[in-house]
Amino acid sequence: MNSLILAILIPFFTAMILALLNGRFRLEKAVAFCSSLALTAWVFWLLFYVDAHGVQVVVIGGWMAPWGVAFVADRLTCIMLCLSSGLGMLVQFYSFWTVTEEQQRYFFYPLMQAMLLGVNWSFITGDVFNLFVAYEVMLMASYGMMMVGASPAQVRQTLKYVAINSIGSTLFVVGCGVVYATVGTLNMADLAVRTAQITGQRAGMVTAASMLLLVVFSLKAATFPLIYWLPDSYPVVPPGVNGYFAGILTKVGVYSLLRVFVLCFRQEGYQFALDVLLFLSGLTMLLGVLGAMCRWDIRRILSWHIISQVGYMVMGIGLAGSPDPRVVQLAVAGTIFYVVHHIVVKSCLFLVGGIAERVSGSQHLKQMGGILDVAPGVGGLFIVAALSLAGMPPFSGFLSKFVLAQAALAGGNYVVVFIAVITSFLTLYSMSKIWSYAFWGERRNQAVPAGYRGMMAPTAVLVAFTIVMGLFAQPFLGLATRAAETITKPEEYIRVVLGARQQRLAEMPRPSAQVVARAEEGR
Amino acid sequence: MELPMAVGIAVLFAAGTYLILRPNLLRVVMGFGLYSNATNLLLITVGGYTRDSGAPFVGADPKTAAGLMDPLPPDIILTAIVISFAVSALMLTICYRVYQDHGTDNPQELPVDDDFTLEGELVPAAALAHGGDVSGAAAGPVRLLRMGKGRQAAGTPAPKRKAKRR
Numbered sequence: 001m002n003s004l005i006l007a008i009l010i011p012f013f014t015a016m017i018l019a020l021l022n023g024r025f026r027l028e029k030a031v032a033f034c035s036s037l038a039l040t041a042w043v044f045w046l047l048f049y050v051d052a053h054g055v056q057v058v059v060i061g062g063w064m065a066p067w068g069v070a071f072v073a074d075r076l077t078c079i080m081l082c083l084s085s086g087l088g089m090l091v092q093f094y095s096f097w098t099v100t101e102e103q104q105r106y107f108f109y110p111l112m113q114a115m116l117l118g119v120n121w122s123f124i125t126g127d128v129f130n131l132f133v134a135y136e137v138m139l140m141a142s143y144g145m146m147m148v149g150a151s152p153a154q155v156r157q158t159l160k161y162v163a164i165n166s167i168g169s170t171l172f173v174v175g176c177g178v179v180y181a182t183v184g185t186l187n188m189a190d191l192a193v194r195t196a197q198i199t200g201q202r203a204g205m206v207t208a209a210s211m212l213l214l215v216v217f218s219l220k221a222a223t224f225p226l227i228y229w230l231p232d233s234y235p236v237v238p239p240g241v242n243g244y245f246a247g248i249l250t251k252v253g254v255y256s257l258l259r260v261f262v263l264c265f266r267q268e269g270y271q272f273a274l275d276v277l278l279f280l281s282g283l284t285m286l287l288g289v290l291g292a293m294c295r296w297d298i299r300r301i302l303s304w305h306i307i308s309q310v311g312y313m314v315m316g317i318g319l320a321g322s323p324d325p326r327v328v329q330l331a332v333a334g335t336i337f338y339v340v341h342h343i344v345v346k347s348c349l350f351l352v353g354g355i356a357e358r359v360s361g362s363q364h365l366k367q368m369g370g371i372l373d374v375a376p377g378v379g380g381l382f383i384v385a386a387l388s389l390a391g392m393p394p395f396s397g398f399l400s401k402f403v404l405a406q407a408a409l410a411g412g413n414y415v416v417v418f419i420a421v422i423t424s425f426l427t428l429y430s431m432s433k434i435w436s437y438a439f440w441g442e443r444r445n446q447a448v449p450a451g452y453r454g455m456m457a458p459t460a461v462l463v464a465f466t467i468v469m470g471l472f473a474q475p476f477l478g479l480a481t482r483a484a485e486t487i488t489k490p491e492e493y494i495r496v497v498l499g500a501r502q503q504r505l506a507e508m509p510r511p512s513a514q515v516v517a518r519a520e521e522g523r
Numbered sequence: 524m525e526l527p528m529a530v531g532i533a534v535l536f537a538a539g540t541y542l543i544l545r546p547n548l549l550r551v552v553m554g555f556g557l558y559s560n561a562t563n564l565l566l567i568t569v570g571g572y573t574r575d576s577g578a579p580f581v582g583a584d585p586k587t588a589a590g591l592m593d594p595l596p597p598d599i600i601l602t603a604i605v606i607s608f609a610v611s612a613l614m615l616t617i618c619y620r621v622y623q624d625h626g627t628d629n630p631q632e633l634p635v636d637d638d639f640t641l642e643g644e645l646v647p648a649a650a651l652a653h654g655g656d657v658s659g660a661a662a663g664p665v666r667l668l669r670m671g672k673g674r675q676a677a678g679t680p681a682p683k684r685k686a687k688r689r
Contacts, residue, residue, distance in 0.1 A: 129599055136606045143613060152624040156633050159617045163551060166610055167543075170558045173603050174565055180595070181569035 015113035036089035066187030072126035075483035090458035114141035175212030189497035221253025239354030247347030271321035278318025285311030334403035348462035370443030535561035559607035570596030
């Protein structure tokens, strides 16, 4: 399966071509959209192929894993690739109406493709240090995207975003180094093999090293207490792309947590990291929704809701520390289902928010009002997405919360279920606030809105997806369960990546484990 | 060899943290420079380097690979150096741009963004909570936001900023 790497090659070459085409606005749009369409079609085919034939791997330059960098596609990877590429396509379509030619001069479409490259790369890589490189590609593109237009507010918020992410990147490299020193490998499959044999004092060291990575991924996912950068920086992203930021970028952190802490670290006492995550998830949910309740700017309200929703996913990952394998299975499947639901619904809400801003001429709730009078269709799109976010049946939000709550109850974590239900109620309050201020009431702005109908098409696709996912949940839940199986029982993953070398590798001494060995001898 | 390295790395990280917490954008960038150097030293140390060991592959027995230094940490360091170089360049550019926009390099003097709109119209949350008239109340922050003097003094023309959304 050498063609696996197309998932990052297509956006890579498109980004370069688009950078050369800068200034030829129509051609740029056409190339960007066609490339995204091809990418999306290809990753959906990959999803069906991997679901039928199992994990696929490609090693770069023919250097066998764990020495070379392996790109691995299992079901979880493919699900994430489909979401990222599909959403990227819809967001670019939406941007045809929102991004002015002046903004397009700031390399808007090349940056979008570069972001797709970074995100897809971080999903497909099978190596922790390579994940760092992918993160950096993604972050560099997002810095540029945040500054499209370069207004003072954008520049100063980007500065904060760059600063906090640079600290995260530093910690990531340190974490890679320390994990390499204690375990002797950074390949994910090899990590899973080698950490499974570590017990006693060494296991404590590995857990300590893994906590560095936990901080990094929590920062990217915006988990309590590392949340305050998000609601300030996301509102300055141009409308449309903020749907992609909200949907995908924080979920890269959640994906990394899931991949690294459920698949890779299996040393004695690995549950510690997951227990920490479970504890933090409750605080994240509650704090996120409380932050959203007191805001009046529609983009800020939605940004705070990202944080509270990340809490649910992190809760699912935290539940994977349970000793009962059935609970682990259910929790991971629930998390994957929730990620799918969240990416669709959250980005949909941001897209609807963009339309509401266009129609009402403001992003402040008290200046909006009366959207239902001029654009009832927008109200229809919003109410479905909002109810789905709050977890009302029959939309996807209800089922995803239901599966997670079921896993938590089966594991005996009653407190976190209580917090999750409270958060769900408060989310409903916050959504009804947007509804009653922005969609009901009197119209403040008498100007006739123009050009919002084209923006409704990609939004409607996402709304349709959440309805389908709620009404016909079984195929989606089945796919999530199979994806969870590949992670919680990593035998297939390890066998495909490492092959026959697995046994020999497990016994081989690693040069850089020398420091640890010397330290142990000294003791 | 690990102890002096560990002390050096700790000092670099401490100095970097001190600089990042200073209210001065240029020092923040310098702090990140120290961070990346400390990280690279840490990677060298975890590679198991000792006083008498050379570069990877030098002096190793070709048959048994005894005395082979681990070549992966230098590889990681090279990648990390390139990335931190690019990020520092970007940060310097953004810092300069912030200085042009606001005429200050103190992050604490920058306007606070809360419930604002992208047009540069800062909406004070307190004023809106009691009625919604923002025209008079927003005089202070709006003045800060629209200050284009720094850029003109630097010799570059102020970019045309059209209203993006209606």
